[in-house]
Amino acid sequence: MYEKTLAEQSRMLANGDCSSAELTTHYLDRIARLDKELNTMVSVNADVAMEAAKRADEQRSSGTQKPLLGVPMVHKDIFCVAGGRTTCGSRMLEHFQAPYSATVVNKLNDAGMVTLGKANMDEFAMGSSNENSYFGPVKNPWQHDCVPGGSSGGSAALVAARLAPMATGTDTGGSIRQPAAFCGLTGIKPTYGRVSRYGMIAFASSLDQAGPLAISAEDCAMVLQAMAGFDERDSTSSQQAVPDFSASLNQPIEGLKIGVPEEYFSAGLDDAVATHVRAALAEFEKLGAKLVSISLPNQGLCIPAYYVVAPAEASSNLSRFDGVRFGYRCDNPVDLEDLYTRSRGEGFGAEVKRRIMIGTYALSAGYYDAYYLKAQQVRRLISNDFENAFKEVDVIAGPTTPTPAFQTGAKTDDPVAMYLNDLFTVSANLSGLPAMSLPCGEVNGLPVGLQMTGQYFDEARLLHAAHRYQQVTDWHQRMPSGIE
Amino acid sequence: MALSTDDIRQIAHLARIGLDESAIEPLRDDLSTVLNLVEQLNAVDTAGVEPMAHPGNAELRLREDKVSEQDQRDALQAPAPATEQGYFLVPRVIE
Numbered sequence: 001m002y003e004k005t006l007a008e009q010s011r012m013l014a015n016g017d018c019s020s021a022e023l024t025t026h027y028l029d030r031i032a033r034l035d036k037e038l039n040t041m042v043s044v045n046a047d048v049a050m051e052a053a054k055r056a057d058e059q060r061s062s063g064t065q066k067p068l069l070g071v072p073m074v075h076k077d078i079f080c081v082a083g084g085r086t087t088c089g090s091r092m093l094e095h096f097q098a099p100y101s102a103t104v105v106n107k108l109n110d111a112g113m114v115t116l117g118k119a120n121m122d123e124f125a126m127g128s129s130n131e132n133s134y135f136g137p138v139k140n141p142w143q144h145d146c147v148p149g150g151s152s153g154g155s156a157a158l159v160a161a162r163l164a165p166m167a168t169g170t171d172t173g174g175s176i177r178q179p180a181a182f183c184g185l186t187g188i189k190p191t192y193g194r195v196s197r198y199g200m201i202a203f204a205s206s207l208d209q210a211g212p213l214a215i216s217a218e219d220c221a222m223v224l225q226a227m228a229g230f231d232e233r234d235s236t237s238s239q240q241a242v243p244d245f246s247a248s249l250n251q252p253i254e255g256l257k258i259g260v261p262e263e264y265f266s267a268g269l270d271d272a273v274a275t276h277v278r279a280a281l282a283e284f285e286k287l288g289a290k291l292v293s294i295s296l297p298n299q300g301l302c303i304p305a306y307y308v309v310a311p312a313e314a315s316s317n318l319s320r321f322d323g324v325r326f327g328y329r330c331d332n333p334v335d336l337e338d339l340y341t342r343s344r345g346e347g348f349g350a351e352v353k354r355r356i357m358i359g360t361y362a363l364s365a366g367y368y369d370a371y372y373l374k375a376q377q378v379r380r381l382i383s384n385d386f387e388n389a390f391k392e393v394d395v396i397a398g399p400t401t402p403t404p405a406f407q408t409g410a411k412t413d414d415p416v417a418m419y420l421n422d423l424f425t426v427s428a429n430l431s432g433l434p435a436m437s438l439p440c441g442e443v444n445g446l447p448v449g450l451q452m453t454g455q456y457f458d459e460a461r462l463l464h465a466a467h468r469y470q471q472v473t474d475w476h477q478r479m480p481s482g483i484e
Numbered sequence: 485m486a487l488s489t490d491d492i493r494q495i496a497h498l499a500r501i502g503l504d505e506s507a508i509e510p511l512r513d514d515l516s517t518v519l520n521l522v523e524q525l526n527a528v529d530t531a532g533v534e535p536m537a538h539p540g541n542a543e544l545r546l547r548e549d550k551v552s553e554q555d556q557r558d559a560l561q562a563p564a565p566a567t568e569q570g571y572f573l574v575p576r577v578i579e
Contacts, residue, residue, distance in 0.1 A: 099559040192539040206538035235544055304524045315499060322500070324572050329565035335575050337500075345502030353501055354511065357492075358518055360499040374525050376535035381528070383536055415514050416521050432539020456540065 001026050002162035003479070006219035009165055010067050013060065020060075020070025024053035024114050027072045031116065031163050034483060038139045040148075040158035042077050043085055044117035052114040059112065067222055069112030074167040076155050077118035078125055079210075080199040081105050088201045089123040089133040089151075092321050092328045092347035102199025103231045104168060104210055111226040119167050120154030123349045124318065125175055125203045127151050128421040131412055132351045139408075140182060141480040142446055146405040149179030149421075155213050156183040161483045166214040166223055170200060172207045173306055174400075174425025177437035180213050181400035181449025184439045186466065186476055187213040188220050191457045192432035193238035195224075196231030204313035205236070207429040216476050217438060217466035221245035224459065240457050248460060249467040254288035256465060258452075259393030263299040268423060270403045276441025276448045277399045280469065284397070287468055292393050296385040299427065301378050306426040307419055308362050308375035314352075315359030321347065354415060383431040390455050395465060399424055400437040400449030424451060434459045438466045439475040447475070485519045487512050 001023060004012065012018050028046050035041050049072070056070035080086045080098030087093045101109075109115070122132040130138040130153025138153045140146040141161040148157035152169030156179030159167050169176040171189035180187030188211045195210045202208060212223040225245050231237045260281060265274055281291055323329040323343025330346050333339035348356070362371035389396060402423050411418040428435035433453050440450035450469075454462040470476050487495075492512045496503050503511070557570055566573035 096563055099556065099562060232547065236538070238540075239545075298528075301524065301528060304522045307518060308522055308525070319500075323565065324574055326563035326565075333575050336577050339575055340500040341496075341502035344500055348501065353503075354514055354518075356499050356501065357495045357511065358515060361491075361495050361515070361519075362522075364495070364498060370526075371522065373535055374528075374530060375522075376537060377530035377533040378525055378528055380533050380536040381530070383539070414517075416517050419518075419521070430536075 002030060004165070005215040006071055006165040007216065007222060009071055010222065013070050014065070020053040020056040020114060021050065023070065024049050024072050024116070027116055027164055034161055035163060037144070038141060038157055038161055039136050040120055040138050040154040040161065040163060041074065041117050042087055042089070042120050042135045042154070045084060049114050049116050056112050056114060066112050068108070068226055070114060072114045072116050072164050073108065074116050074119050074155065074158055074164045075105060076121055076152050076168050076170060078121060078170055078201045079105050079168060080201070081115070081118070084118070086118070086201070087135070088125070089121040089135060090347065090349065090352070091134045094134065094328065096327060098199070100199060103196035103233060104200065104227055107226055116164055119152070119158055122151035122153065123352050124201070124314070125151040125170055125172055126314070126351050126355050128174070128178055128418055129411065130154065131408065132349055134349060137408060140405050141483060142184065142405070145407055146446065147182065147408050149182035149405065151175040152213060153179050156180055156185055156187070159183070159185055159213055159215065160480060162479065166212055166219060168210060169213045170208060170210045171429065172203045173310060173429050174422045176211050176213060177400050177425050177435060177449065177451060178421060180437040181447065182405040184447030184475070184478060185213050186215060186217050186220055186436065186438045187211065188224060188436035188459060188462065189428060189434060190224060190228060190459050191238070191434045193236050194240070194434070194457065194459065195227050196229070196234040196237050198231055198233040202317040204310040205317060206313060207310060216470055217463045218246070218249060220436070221249060221463045221467070243460050245460050245463050248464050251464065252288060253465055253468045256289040256395065257292055257393040258284055258289050259292050259294040259389050259396040261294050261296045261299065261396060261398055263296050264398035264424060268402050268420065269399060270443070272443040273399050273403060273448050276443070277450055280440035280450045281397060283469060283473060284465070287472065289465070294389045294393060294396070296389060296427070298378065298381045298385050302382055302427045302430060303419060303423060305375045305378040305382060306422065306430060307358070308371050309379060309430070311355040311359035312362045312372050313359070315356045315363060318352070318356055379430050382427055386427070386431050386433060394461060396453040398451055400451040404443045404446035404448055428453050432456065434462060436462050436466060438469065439478070441475060442478070485523060486516045487519070
């Protein structure tokens with residue numbers, strides 16, 4: 001059953017070909033067999049999952065028809081789930097029990113989904129390789145000596161290994177799309193404000209968004225439908241109406257104008273990745289799309305701007321972890337200052353400390369204008385580039401990452417080399433535009449991702465184009481070996 | 485831009501992050517590298533460009549001023565390391 005997509009499982013459940021209890025048992029068994037090696041999950045709650053599955057089966061037998069009813073899934077451990085542990089990949093929250101659940105969690109529960117457990121991740125979502133988790137690194141199921149990407153690395157690796165048909169993720173600079181690319185999955189970061197962030201532990205509040213990682217665009221459309229929508233508990237939640245993301249999936253894409261930024265194909269991009277991305281674009285042309293060469297002149301400034309804005313916001317958001325109200329507290333503090341500094345010094349890992357300190361510096365007296373304000377101005381220029389490009393095109397396409405997955409440990413000593421993984425992904429967060437990654441090739445046995453960026457609140461068009469591509473290609477259906 | 489070890493101590497103090505002495509030099513090197521990357525921004529002409537704090541409409545939505553939450557003090561304090569009679573406990577600050 002694990003080879004099936006979420007959409008296929010939804011139809012099987014609707015037709016009575018299997019029960020949620022059977023599906024859930026199947027996946028729990030796979031997790032027990034395969035996850036010791038991969039380390040994709042930080043907690044598994046079999047009893048709660050089986051109860052939810054039985055409830056779903058009862059609802060279905062009493063006539064309830066909901067597309068996600070009884071379909072198993074996993075939440076990235078950044079989403080608070082009341083009654084269990086929510087760690088955010090950190091020692092700081094190793095024993096944290098959230099007093100309430102995230103809106104995304106409640107919405108997917110209401111849709112009838114069955115939560116199998118919580119996925120490993122880079123600590124506080126800071127990382128591009130899932131090597132920054134307090135609970136140990138995650139292995140890429142395609143090649144175990146390679147990273148799965150990050151920060152939603154556990155989510156991506158577990159879906160790639162078919163330990164669940166779908167997992168939630170969050171994306172602040174590429175944390176859904178980059179691991180989706182590294183693990184051969186389809187993942188979407190919706191428009192800023194599209195999905196509620198209530199109960200989702202904050203990293204950088206002007207950039208964070210939540211979305212699904214799954215096998216196909218059709219799967220993502222179904223899950224995003226249940227995740228999206230206005231939430232009065234999130235002050236940045238959008239009141240924009242949510243369209244039916246699945247309604248137009250099968251329409252032709254004849255005439256779709258795809259912008260191809262010349263800047264994406266310059267230095268830094270692996271040749272083999274470029275070849276696959278060009279081939280994917282040619283496939284879109286065959287489907288009737290028109291390729292238009294465009295320019296995003298400030299693309300080269302995305303990483304520098306991002307690595308001011310994101311750490312600055314992180315330093316502010318993470319000031320709440322003070323050893324007083326929740327989270328880790330050091331032993332025997334001698335005074336309040338000692339309580340703060342040792343709780344934070346011992347509770348946070350190396351990368352989180354680095355980012356908090358970069359942000360603290362950028363926001364400190366005398367440097368605010370030179371760093372933070374400057375970065376916000378450059379952010380505007382980057383955003384304007386997209387606004388101009390979208391006067392001519394419907395979507396923008398290019399590579400998701402400069403290279404396929406790299407070896408574990410290869411970039412841990414050089415933060416800037418690690419940050420350059422996000423070269424093509426951070427612009428969607430800086431601008432707030434929706435963007436997705438879908439598999440479009442393989443290099444030496446590792447998947448390659450195609451990124452598509454859309455206009456504000458135009459996720460439907462991205463999902464539609466991706467679905468059409470997946471009707472004529474099979475990259476998204478390929479699985480790593482050794483996961484039987 | 486190259487930071488000094490004293491800069492690192494000062495930033496760590498501002499961020500209230502306790503550091504082992506042995507962590508200071510590696511952090512100085514890492515943070516200097518990141519600041520060098522970031523300094524590319526200085527070459528950009530941003531005269532008259534409106535800073536962008538977050539995407540879309542910058543206006544924050546206001547809600548009606550009415551009670552929306554129930555009292556959940558006990559539940560919200562349950563994850564705290566130390567509480568007493570509804571207060572969060574910290575080491576003595578006033579002698």
